[in-house]
Each structure stands twice: as structure tokens, then as C-alpha cells.
Amino acid sequence: MFATDDTIVAIATPPGRGGIGVVRIAGPAAAEIGSTLLANTTLEPRHATFAKLIDPRDGAVLDQVVATRFVAPHSYTGDDVVEISAHGSPVLLAEIVRLAMHAGARLAEPGEFTFRAYLRGRIDLTQAEAVADLVDAVTPLQARAAMDQLEGTLTGAIARIDAALFDLSAKLEASLDYPEEGFHFSSGPETSAAIASIRRDLDALAREGRAGRVIREGRTVVIVGRPNAGKSSLFNALVGAARAIVTDVPGTTRDLLVERVDIGGLAITLVDTAGLREARDAIEAEGVRRARDAQDVAALKLVVIDGSAPLTVEDRALVADTPAPRVIMISKIDAARAWAAGELGLDRPDVIEISAVTGAGLDALRRVIAARLTEREDLRDPPAITNARHLALVDDAREAVERAATGLADGATEELVLTDLGRARRALEEITGRRSTDDLLAHIFARFCLGK
Numbered sequence: 001m002f003a004t005d006d007t008i009v010a011i012a013t014p015p016g017r018g019g020i021g022v023v024r025i026a027g028p029a030a031a032e033i034g035s036t037l038l039a040n041t042t043l044e045p046r047h048a049t050f051a052k053l054i055d056p057r058d059g060a061v062l063d064q065v066v067a068t069r070f071v072a073p074h075s076y077t078g079d080d081v082v083e084i085s086a087h088g089s090p091v092l093l094a095e096i097v098r099l100a101m102h103a104g105a106r107l108a109e110p111g112e113f114t115f116r117a118y119l120r121g122r123i124d125l126t127q128a129e130a131v132a133d134l135v136d137a138v139t140p141l142q143a144r145a146a147m148d149q150l151e152g153t154l155t156g157a158i159a160r161i162d163a164a165l166f167d168l169s170a171k172l173e174a175s176l177d178y179p180e181e182g183f184h185f186s187s188g189p190e191t192s193a194a195i196a197s198i199r200r201d202l203d204a205l206a207r208e209g210r211a212g213r214v215i216r217e218g219r220t221v222v223i224v225g226r227p228n229a230g231k232s233s234l235f236n237a238l239v240g241a242a243r244a245i246v247t248d249v250p251g252t253t254r255d256l257l258v259e260r261v262d263i264g265g266l267a268i269t270l271v272d273t274a275g276l277r278e279a280r281d282a283i284e285a286e287g288v289r290r291a292r293d294a295q296d297v298a299a300l301k302l303v304v305i306d307g308s309a310p311l312t313v314e315d316r317a318l319v320a321d322t323p324a325p326r327v328i329m330i331s332k333i334d335a336a337r338a339w340a341a342g343e344l345g346l347d348r349p350d351v352i353e354i355s356a357v358t359g360a361g362l363d364a365l366r367r368v369i370a371a372r373l374t375e376r377e378d379l380r381d382p383p384a385i386t387n388a389r390h391l392a393l394v395d396d397a398r399e400a401v402e403r404a405a406t407g408l409a410d411g412a413t414e415e416l417v418l419t420d421l422g423r424a425r426r427a428l429e430e431i432t433g434r435r436s437t438d439d440l441l442a443h444i445f446a447r448f449c450l451g452k
């Protein structure tokens, strides 16, 4: 995919101006290039050194910088690395990169530093993916889930299951190789118990992963309801800004409004829509059509019904016609109530009373949204597994182990059971990247930003 034995350079900080900007150089010539740019300053490993950065061609001083050298293998990538913290000027940083290239470095591809860390065995593939997730996180919970993965929570969970699979396979191999010694494990209850335990661990991972995916990927939540029900007011309250126009004229909102909000740690794409009714003109008709389309892609619908106006046939029809998953909201409870929640004939947990004016019920709503999307009441401990790629492979492993269990029960030979266990192990190795293809790696590292 990339050459891995040359020296690469890139700006590691985001584009634009900042207090400082970091240029990272990694590879066998990093120290030499660093020294050339820093007027022969000696960089002691792992010490921040104040130095002048020069243009080696004429000795002109370009900036005062702090440089740090990391000696292989004790660096982010596992090669020799020099990091130069300069003033965060885009022109200056570009110039430092150019000079480093002049001195023999190659411009790094996006993700190439992390790719090297993976290739050199500093981190496994799940940890490399966690780096991208951490950089991309938009809620603190997403950042925590990514950090846990970077610290090896998933790596450890997979390693434990793999060790159990290895142990079991070794015993079956032994019973194949030395039948005369009486190693007939495959028929024994010990083998069944070992397989059952592996299945339980894989099942637990898969179960956790459902909530994990929602944390990592976020979900779309759409607010729907009749005109004037208070949808835009709720939207603004959840966004925390007067983003949508609110008036007492029914039919105010005609387009879709989309904002990303943190709800209970989840990255929610919140959508406000036009009130559903027989449209009065072409613009409203298009708005209503878009509102219906938005419902189709929603992971959850918030159906808003005006609690301060009499309950109508249309309101009841809306409740009846909006398929799950949904939450029914009774709005404007700060005003005089025109009807009681019981009149809808629905179970309590499905009905939430709110006021966009006083904020009443909004915390309860946030909790219900997070719980409904993740099927978990509590997200303080993020699940170990959050990535769809990992989950698909866990499913492959589960299937293979299940086949092994069925085979055992049906008196299959050790060879057959071993084949299935081997398949399960291969799926786990693909998660951690012990087994990988260039295509997969290219796909994963393409997500990274430059300098990471």
C-alpha cells in the first residue's frame, strides 16, 4: 500500500492558524533531517528542546520552535520520529514541510503515521481504527468509547476468546495425534463446556455491539406532527438555539431543518419537518412530502401532539399511522391542558409530556431517546465493541462456533470441529488485523486525515 522504509513528513495539526502547529517527521532519516532544519541542534530523545528552525540553504532563521525526538521503537509509528512544534502559521508550516522534503522526506499520505504504527505492531487494527474514531468523535461519549478501544479493551476481549479457541483446538489436535493416549476430548463434556463458554463470550460482545454501533455511528431522529403542534419549538429546545422559525401560524416550517446534537452522549442528527396536513400550496406540498420521506430514514420518530388544543381525529390518525420506533410527545404542558394523556389509550413509557417554554420533560425525553436507540438504560460504560466491521466478524465467529457445537452434538469428527474452530479464529484475527488484505487496509486508512 505505502512504502514503509522511507521517511515521511506532514503537518499534524489542523489546517488554519493556531497558537502552535506541529510538523511530524517519521522514518530512518528523521533525526538527520531534524538536525539539518534545526541548525545542528542535538535532540536528546524524549526531551523537548528549544531550537531555531533555519532554511539550510542560506541559514536564515524561520522560527523558534520546540522539537522532540523519539527513537525507534519508542515512538508513535515505531520508527525514529521528530516532532517540531512551531508557531501555528500555515505558510510557515508548509515551508517546514517543504524543507523537510528537500532534505529527503516524502510527503505522508493520510493515515500513514498510524498505518506504520500498525505495521510495526505498536497497535493492532482495532486500535488504529480507534485513533480515527477519536479524532472524528463529536460527543464525549464517542470519544470515551474510542479511547477505551485505543487502550485495548476490544483487543483484550478478542484475545481472551481467541486464547480459549486456541486451547480447545490444541486439545482436539492432541486427541487426533495421539488417539492411543486416550485423549478423547471431543466427545467429553469438557469440550462442550468450553465451546458453550466461548459462545457466551461472543454473544455478549454481539449484544453490546448493538448499543456500541449507535454510539459510534449516531442516529437520525425526526420530529413529526400536525401544523402548530410545537415541533420547531421542541427542535430549538433540543438544539439549544433558536434555529427554526416559530410562529403561531400553522404551516410555518416548510423545509427540513437538520442539526447535530448530543443527546445522552449520542451524536443525533435531529430533523424538524413541516406540519402534516392537506397542503395549501405547492411549497407546502413539497414540505409535507419531504417530512414523510424523512420519517422513512429515521431511527426514531418524535410525534408531537398539541396538549393545549383539543385532540382531533387527525391527531389520533397520526398516532395510529406512525409506525414504531416512535415516542409520542404531548406538547405545551405549561399551558392549560385541553385533554388528558390517558385519552390516547397508550402505555405511559411511550408518552412524554413536555414544554418547550419551561423545559419540562426535556431531560426525560433525552433519556428516553438514548434508551430507545441503544436499548440500554445506562451508557456510562461504553461497550467494548462499536464498529460494524468488527461486529460482522464477531457474527462470523459465532456462526463458526455454533457449527462446531452442532457438529460435536451430532458426533462429527475432530477434524470437522477443528475446521470450524479455525474459521472462528480467522474471523477474530481479521478484527485485530493479524490477518488482513491490502484492500481492507486501504479502506480503513483512507478515512484518516493528513498527518495522523
Ligand SMILES: Nc1nc2c(ncn2[C@@H]2O[C@H](COP(=O)(O)OP(=O)(O)OP(=O)(O)O)[C@@H](O)[C@H]2O)c(=O)[nH]1
Pocket (backbone or CB within 6 Å): 225, 226, 227, 228, 229, 230, 231, 232, 233, 234, 245, 246, 247, 248, 249, 250, 251, 252, 253, 254, 273, 274, 275, 276, 331, 332, 333, 334, 335, 354, 355, 356, 357, 358
Ligand atoms: N405555551 C407554549 N407554547 C408553545 C410551546 N411550544 C410551542 N408553542 C407555541 O405554539 C406555536 C407553534 O409552535 P411551533 O414550534 O412553530 O410549531 P410547529 O409544530 O413547528 O408548527 P409548524 O411549523 O407550523 O408545523 C407557537 O406560537 C409557539 O410559541 C410550549 O411548550 N408552550
Ligand SMILES: [Mg+2]
Pocket (backbone or CB within 6 Å): 231, 232, 233, 244, 245, 252, 253, 273, 274, 275
Ligand atoms: Mg415548525
